[in-house]
Every structure is written in structure tokens, then in C-alpha cells.
Amino acid sequence: GSGKVTATPEQGDVEFLSPVIIGGQTMNMDFDSGSSDLWVFNTQLAAASQAGHTNFDVAKSTTFKMLTGSTFTISYGDGSGAAGNVGTDTVNIGGATVTSQAIELATAVSASFVQDTQSNGLVGLAFSKLNTVKPAQQKTFFDNAKDTLAMPVFTADLRKAAVGAYEFGAIDSTKFNGSLSWAAVNTTSGFWQFSSQKFQVGTGTAMNVAGGQAIADTGTTLMLVNAAVVNAYYSQVTGAVNNQTVGGVTFPCNSQLPDLSVDVGGNYMAVVRGDDINFAPVDQAGTTCFGGVQAIASNLQIYGDIMFKSQFVAFNNGNNSIGMAPHQ
Numbered sequence: 001g002s003g004k005v006t007a008t009p010e011q012g013d014v015e016f017l018s019p020v021i022i023g024g025q026t027m028n029m030d031f032d033s034g035s036s037d038l039w040v041f042n043t044q045l046a047a048a049s050q051a052g053h054t055n056f057d058v059a060k061s062t063t064f065k066m067l068t069g070s071t072f073t074i075s076y077g078d079g080s081g082a083a084g085n086v087g088t089d090t091v092n093i094g095g096a097t098v099t100s101q102a103i104e105l106a107t108a109v110s111a112s113f114v115q116d117t118q119s120n121g122l123v124g125l126a127f128s129k130l131n132t133v134k135p136a137q138q139k140t141f142f143d144n145a146k147d148t149l150a151m152p153v154f155t156a157d158l159r160k161a162a163v164g165a166y167e168f169g170a171i172d173s174t175k176f177n178g179s180l181s182w183a184a185v186n187t188t189s190g191f192w193q194f195s196s197q198k199f200q201v202g203t204g205t206a207m208n209v210a211g212g213q214a215i216a217d218t219g220t221t222l223m224l225v226n227a228a229v230v231n232a233y234y235s236q237v238t239g240a241v242n243n244q245t246v247g248g249v250t251f252p253c254n255s256q257l258p259d260l261s262v263d264v265g266g267n268y269m270a271v272v273r274g275d276d277i278n279f280a281p282v283d284q285a286g287t288t289c290f291g292g293v294q295a296i297a298s299n300l301q302i303y304g305d306i307m308f309k310s311q312f313v314a315f316n317n318g319n320n321s322i323g324m325a326p327h328q
């Protein structure tokens with residue numbers, strides 16, 4: 001079969017939320033191709049953490065089973081984290097259903113999750129080797145579902161300030177221009193990692209990024225790239241400054257931003273639209289804006305939602321490849 005759900009952006013496209021039915025309870029969750037744990041806000045949490053969230057209630061599910069003795073502890077790249085215990089239940093994402101999916105029940109969550117009251121947990125869609133459950137590591141929803149899907153793929157169709165979709169088991173070719181360009185994924189890191197060794201600012205010449213690698217991470221808001229890319233890109237933007245106080249590059253909000261093209265697998269240059277790189281104002285007057293492309297001090301670049309808003313992306317773990325094409 002296949003399953004399709006909406007992907008609704010939070011204010012400012014900070015993250016995208018999708019409905020997941022767990023043991024008959026619908027939870028709006030953040031699909032994260034950069035991690036591999038499915039965890040939920042639930043009634044075990046302190047009342048102050050539960051406030052404002054939809055909290056999964058084990059007692060209201062007739063299919064939930066506790067995995068006695070199992071726990072999880074996850075820390076994310078942005079310093080946030082969650083920890084708790086584990087059970088299994090039936091998970092239905094737009095019709096794609098797994099009957100015995102590990103459901104990680106947070107008993108502690110970091111402040112940024114508590115404050116993000118629209119999100120009630122994460123659905124990890126990276127490779128199961130990154131799953132944090134102990135003593136027995138658990139599989140992701142996609143790993144559990146893939147043999148029952150018509151195709152071992154899921155796709156991300158994320159749209160700037162508009163409702164998009166995640167789909168499991170099918171590739172909707174009406175959602176992208178031309179055909180998908182496929183790149184090999186190196187699964188060693190557990191991420192959807194591919195080679196990304198070149199970039200191009202606007203219509204300029206392609207430049208190399210030594211040893212460039214990148215991961216496709218739907219759970220990261222921005223695009224975090226090599227400092228050389230950041231410098232080359234913002235050198236073309238009048239008034240761009242590296243603003244330590246706000247924590248990255250800002251520029252005048254009325255800037256005409258160039259597109260940024262990045263190599264995917266050595267045979268496709270993914271164009272990221274310049275106007276999507278104007279991420280958000282940092283001041284009340286809306287004169288100074290924060291860039292959607294920022295530096296990361298590592299060779300492993302993180303292509304987050306800023307890229308997904310320009311590119312339709314297919315994740316294939318039948319042959320460990322990633323496909324991209326501009327949105328239709």
C-alpha cells in the first residue's frame with residue numbers, strides 16, 4: 001500500500017507537522033530524516049511539560065504493549081533532547097500502517113520541545129542504526145513499513161509557508177519538474193548522506209568544497225554549510241554581516257538574494273531559490289533579516305528545510321539512494 005499525510009509549516013517554516021495515528025490517537029508530529037527515534041509527548045510527563053500539547057495516553061490505547069525494561073535517551077544537533085521508556089503500538093501514517101512500532105514515551109524533554117506546543121513528538125526517518133532504545137535497538141516506522149509498501153520509498157514535498165506532503169510507498173511525479181536525479185547514499189553514518197563537492201552562487205562559476213558531504217535533514221530548519229560556501233554566497237549580498245549577537249549572517253531584508261546551487265551526488269546541481277534564503281527578520285522594524293544558509297564547522301553539511309522548499313526529495317532505502325527535482 002502507500003500512505004500520504006499533509007506537512008503543515010509552523011509559523012516561519014521553523015518545522016513542518018504531520019498527523020500520525022498511534023493506538024487510535026492522532027498526534028501532530030515532526031518528521032525527521034535526521035534521526036531514528038519515534039517519541040511522543042504523553043501523560044507520564046510532568047504537567048508543566050504536558051501543558052499545551054496533545055499527550056499520548058497509554059490507558060486509552062487497546063493495542064499498546066509496554067517493552068518492559070527498555071529506555072531511550074536522545075540528544076539532537078541543536079542541543080535539545082528527550083528521554084523515557086518504550087512500548088509498541090499500531091501506527092498509521094496516511095494509511096501506511098505498522099502494527100508493532102516502537103513508541104518512545106518521553107518522561108523528560110528539553111525546554112525547546114516544551115515551548116513548541118504544536119509539536120507532540122518526532123518520527124525519526126533516518127536509518128535504524130541511529131535508534132537510541134536500549135537494551136534492544138528498535139526500527140524506524142519506515143524500516144518497519146517498507147516491506148509492505150508498494151515501493152521502499154518515502155518522499156518529502158515541503159512548501160514555503162504552504163501545506164505540503166509526506167508520502168510513503170509512492171512517488172507522485174506530478175509534484176516535480178522533469179525527472180528525479182538520483183544520488184548514492186552512504187549509510188555508514190546512519191544519515192541520508194551523499195557527496196556534495198561543488199556549489200554555485202547565482203549564475204557564477206561552480207566552486208569545490210573539499211571532501212564535501214551532506215545529509216538531507218527534514219528536521220533542520222536551515223541549510224548549514226561549509227564556511228567557504230557561506231563566504232562566497234554572502235559576498236554577493238550588499239550589507240551582509242556575520243552578526244555574532246544573533247548567531248549568524250544577517251542582511252537588509254530588501255536584498256535581492258542569489259540562488260544557491262549545491263551538488264547532489266556529483267551529477268545534479270540542486271537549485272535553492274534565493275528568496276527562500278531570506279529566512280526571517282531579526283528586528284521589529286523588519287529591516288534586518290537572518291539568512292537561511294549558515295555555516296557549520298564540519299565537513300558534514302546539513303541540508304534542511306531551506307533546501308526542501310525548493311526541491312522535491314525521494315528517499316529510497318531499497319537501493320539506498322536519494323532523488324531530487326525542483327518542485328512543480
Ligand SMILES: N[C@H]1[C@H](O)[C@@H](Sc2ccccc2)[C@@H]2OC[C@H]1O2
Pocket residue numbers: 015030032033034035076077078080112113116217218219220221
Ligand atoms: N534533525 C534535527 C532535529 O529534528 C531537531 S529536534 C528539534 C528540536 C527542537 C524543536 C524541534 C525539533 C534538532 O535540530 C536539528 C536536528 O536536531
